[in-house]
Amino acid sequence: xxxxxxxxxxxxxxxxxxxxxxxxxxxxxxxxxxxxxxxxxxxxxxxxxxxxxxxxxxxxxxxxxxxxxxxxxxxxxxxxxxxxxxxxxxxxxxxxxxxxxxxxxxxxxxxxxxxxxxxxxxxxxxxxxxxxxxxxxxxxxxxxxxxxxxxxxxxxxxxxxxxxxxxxxxxxxxxxxxxxxxxxxxxxxxxxxxxxxxxxxxxxxxxxxxxxxxxxxxxxxxxxxxxxxxxxxxxxxxxxxxxxxxxxxxxxxxxxxxxxxxxxxxxxxxxxxxxxxxxxxxxxxxxxxxxxxxxxxx
Numbered sequence: 001x002x003x004x005x006x007x008x009x010x011x012x013x014x015x016x017x018x019x020x021x022x023x024x025x026x027x028x029x030x031x032x033x034x035x036x037x038x039x040x041x042x043x044x045x046x047x048x049x050x051x052x053x054x055x056x057x058x059x060x061x062x063x064x065x066x067x068x069x070x071x072x073x074x075x076x077x078x079x080x081x082x083x084x085x086x087x088x089x090x091x092x093x094x095x096x097x098x099x100x101x102x103x104x105x106x107x108x109x110x111x112x113x114x115x116x117x118x119x120x121x122x123x124x125x126x127x128x129x130x131x132x133x134x135x136x137x138x139x140x141x142x143x144x145x146x147x148x149x150x151x152x153x154x155x156x157x158x159x160x161x162x163x164x165x166x167x168x169x170x171x172x173x174x175x176x177x178x179x180x181x182x183x184x185x186x187x188x189x190x191x192x193x194x195x196x197x198x199x200x201x202x203x204x205x206x207x208x209x210x211x212x213x214x215x216x217x218x219x220x221x222x223x224x225x226x227x228x229x230x231x232x233x234x235x236x237x238x239x240x241x242x243x244x245x246x247x248x249x250x251x252x253x254x255x256x257x258x259x260x261x262x263x264x265x266x267x268x269x270x271x272x273x274x275x276x277x278x279x280x281x282x283x284x285x286x287x288x289x290x291x292x293x294x295x296x297x298x
Contacts, residue, residue, distance in 0.1 A: 044248035053223040053236035059268055061243045065221045066264050069214035069242055069256065083255040084176070085213040085246055086184045090125035092208070094138035097143045100194065105144050107193040107200055114204040114235075115140075115263055118243075121235050123274050125212070125247040138211055139189045139202070141161060144173070145192040155188055171195060174211045182254040187211035192241070202233040207238065244271045 070083055092115050096104035112129060114148065119127040130136040143151045152173055153161035164173065174189035189207040193200050195208040206225050217226050224230065245264045247252065255263065 003084060004154055005231060007134060020241055046272050048111070048177065053238040055237055057241070059239060059265070062238070062245075062262055062268060063261065065218075065224055066242050067261055068164055068218040068221050069224060069226045071257070072262065081257055082182045083213070083246070083248070083251060083260050084182050084184055084215070085180055085251070085253050086125070088137070088183075090138050091128065091130035091136045091186075092138045093130045094142065096166060096193075097147065099140075099144060100142065104142060104196060107191075110200055111140055111142065111191070111204045114201065114208060117235055117236075118191040118208060121240050121278075122202070122212075122243045122247050124244075124249055137185065138189075138208070139187045140191065140208065142191055142193045144194050148190065151190045158175060161194045171199055172207045174207035174210050176213075176215070177255075184213060184253070185213075197232075198233050202231050205233070205235055209243060210234070212243065214242060215262065234246070240275045244275060251274075 001090075049158065071081055094108050094111050096108050098104070100107065115129055119125070141151060141155070148171070149161065149165055152165065156164075156173070156175055157216055159206070164170065172189065172191040174187065176184045176187035178184050178230070189204075189211055191200065191203050191207065202225070210226065214226060217228055218224065219227060222230065224242065225232050225236070225239055245267065248263070248267045250263050250267055251260065
């Protein structure tokens with residue numbers, strides 16, 4: 001790095017996460033797959049209409065999903081079966097690579113809308129964009145697809161990047177650092193944004209939400225975006241149940257699985273009332289003025 005020049009966003013995120021590792025924190029990665037997944041990847045398959053995430057859902061279906069997405073994450077660097085979540089306000093900074101040109105501003109506006117929708121959709125989480133001089137603990141980096149692999153290696157390290165990129169062909173990735181009490185202290189997401197508006201929105205929702213704690217992907221729950229086969233491009237009702245359970249005041253970082261399930265069952269009636277009386281904002285049309293975006297699976 002040239003003396004006197006400010007560090008790039010990638011260097012800042014990487015340095016922060018490396019510092020977290022030195023403090024005995026663990027980093028958990030989550031991955032979203034692109035629509036055009038190539039042959040040879042297990043998750044690839046023909047596109048089909050996504051199973052509706054609008055319900056109605058039984059208590060058992062919601063609680064099963066909550067247990068699935070808050071369980072151990074595939075890329076965790078240490079045991080992670082307890083509840084992981086932010087216990088402090090979440091301030092989000094969006095950093096667009098200047099090489100995106102005018103598209104960077106357009107995609108930034110899309111991601112800002114996603115952040116606002118998530119902030120409205122989770123009752124007991126203080127989440128919003130960081131002000132200009134305000135420190136951020138969740139950074140979302142927007143890059144060109146051709147620069148994505150290098151960005152992932154720069155933030156999460158070459159070895160882990162090779163594992164992810166050799167196995168999958170993701171358009172986006174996120175991770176977080178947690179302390180010994182399972183409190184998330186810092187998170188980062190990288191999104192390739194010179195792709196379709198639907199892919200940008202779908203990635204932004206999944207990666208920002210997974211950076212909040214539900215980092216375990218599941219193939220068993222067909223209504224959640226945390227299923228790699230599901231593409232919705234919005235914060236649907238089913239996932240609003242799950243995130244509102246995770247951030248309910250009776251839940252806490254470090255809660256063991258059995259206790260977390262009992263708390264979730266106890267507060268579910270309250271969460272149902274909250275979610276069902278505040279319908280999702282929905283992003284059925286592209287902010288770029290295109291046609292309504294279909295839901296699909298790949």
